[in-house]
Amino acid sequence: MQAPRQLPPMWTPGIVQGVPPDGVLDLADGYLDPELLPTGMMASAYAEALDEYGPAALTYGANAGVAPLRGALAERAKAAGGYPCGPENVLITAGTSQALHLLATRLGAPGDVVLCEWASYHLAKRIFSDCGLRTVPIPEDAEGPDPAALSDLLLDLRADGDRAAFAYLIPTFHNPTGRVIGGRRRADLLEVAQDHGLPIVEDDAYAELCLDPIDLPAPLAAMAGYDGVVRLCSFAKTLGPGLRLGWMLADPALVTRLAGEGLLSSGGGVNHLTSLAVTPLIQHGAYDRRLLWLRDQLKARRDALVSGLRAGGADAFAVPHGGFFLWLHGLNAQAIEPTGVRAMDGALFGPLAEPGLRLSFSFSSPTDLEEAGHRLASAYRA
Ligand SMILES: Cc1ncc(COP(=O)(O)O)c(C=O)c1O
Structure with a gap:
């Protein structure tokens, strides 16, 4: 089994809210992939704000x-x-x-x-x-x-x-x-x-x-x-x-x-x-240019997940046209435990008539998402 990609060194408990357990393919939380967070852009943006506004940037x-x-x-x-x-x-x-x-x-x-x-x-x-x-x-x-x-x-x-x-x-x-x-x-x-x-x-x-x-x-x-x-x-x-x-x-x-x-x-x-x-x-316009780029990145991740699920024979879902989440019918969190994939059990969100899973495609890499799709599909077939 392929190992999930490594997280950045400072992505640790006490610094960030969510650190997935080692070796797990994480489709649980609605977090952005660390690689999609604009650290360079924000470093310049903060420096420019302090430069332009001076003390007015640090008062109430x-x-x-x-x-x-x-x-x-x-x-x-x-x-x-x-x-x-x-x-x-x-x-x-x-x-x-x-x-x-x-x-x-x-x-x-x-x-x-x-x-x-x-x-x-x-x-x-x-x-x-x-x-x-x-x-x-x-x-x-x-x-x-x-x-x-x-x-x-x-x-x-x-x-x-x-x-x-x-x-x-x-x-x-x-x-x-x-x-x-x-x-x-x-x-x-x-x-x-x-x-x-x-x-x-x-x-x-x-x-x-x-x-x-x-x-x-x-x-x-x-x-x-x-x-x-x-x-x-x-x-x-x-x-x-x-x-x-x-x-x-x-x-x-x-x-x-x-x-x-x-x-x-x-x-x-x-x-x-x-x-x-x-x-x-x-x-x-930097925000709009980033949105264009980010949508492409998220689309690639969504498509990788969809392709993994379909290739494995799981088709009980509607492809979402946006956002971070795909809803997979027919499985719950317990049923996918042996797969090494983490996802949110639908029951967390409300009283559902049938089992379902929320799969987040925002956090993991396209390669990991495709692999997760395959593994979830095998649980689905089982
Ligand atoms: C529907 C919805 N509302 C609000 C939030 C939280 O937003 P914020 O980080 O701006 O507090 C989330 C985050 O997962 C969300 O999915």
Whole structure:
């Protein structure tokens, strides 16, 4: 059996969050391959930010985030969807996880319910439960959460005296399944949410990682004109999670309210120096050039995994058009233990009707992914 590739020397416990056990082909976590992390680009970007801004780069930053970054991100959102968006819609965050925590405490109160997809990002659910919120899955059909069922669920909750704080959805390149919710379904879900006064938190961590020439539906937040829908974006999956940098696109009143609260008034805008380092990458095209390169790298990894699975005779999956994850039906984590491949058991993400595995193709090399596909296929046949 071929040995998996070596990790960089400093990729060790106590320094990084996840270190796969030796000799394992790791398809478990949604991490970027160390070889895809832009250390050289960020070294120059930090040096340039310190040079240009001097001491202003090391003081407390503007509460909502630095104006040039907010402006550049608003322009980007407008250019992508054609929907109006200005800097007043943008709040810089320390990544999506921090934004989820912020929203869970500001939009929700202990005991409230968060409605989510049937399978949903397990750590978002952890954040919600840490804040005393309960997650309840929305019944689904083949196209995603069912709008009529959402409406019924909201009526049932109200009848039981429960309050739904918001719906948490990952409509684009879903974690864990890779699914994209179509435009019609998005509009229908939005209509139900608006009818019931239910805010939506749209987690779009993977939206910039489309790997195929497909037309993506507009984000829910843009469709709603940022009224009642908060869209969360992050540089974690495109530049690197260690930057702890993301952004929230929301109604200006919510941005102003959050920016004026104690957390940001006390500490200033989050990750101020990193914000200043990243801004010119967006303004001058380096970020877009990196995205083109990164999509090619991820596509090669996805294709290697798909080719290994198919060559081995496993075909119970839909090829994801983007993001980090492929959902393989019919296997669980226990069944693949003897293969030396690590993947996430589907049961982690929600109450599933049948076994499934989340396979991440973002972390391992194409060669390792193809090999992992072969080994998983042999478990699948068995
Ligand atoms: C759907 C989703 N949201 C949020 C995150 C975490 O984002 P961040 O690193 O920006 O906190 C992840 C990471 O796996 C994710 O898959």
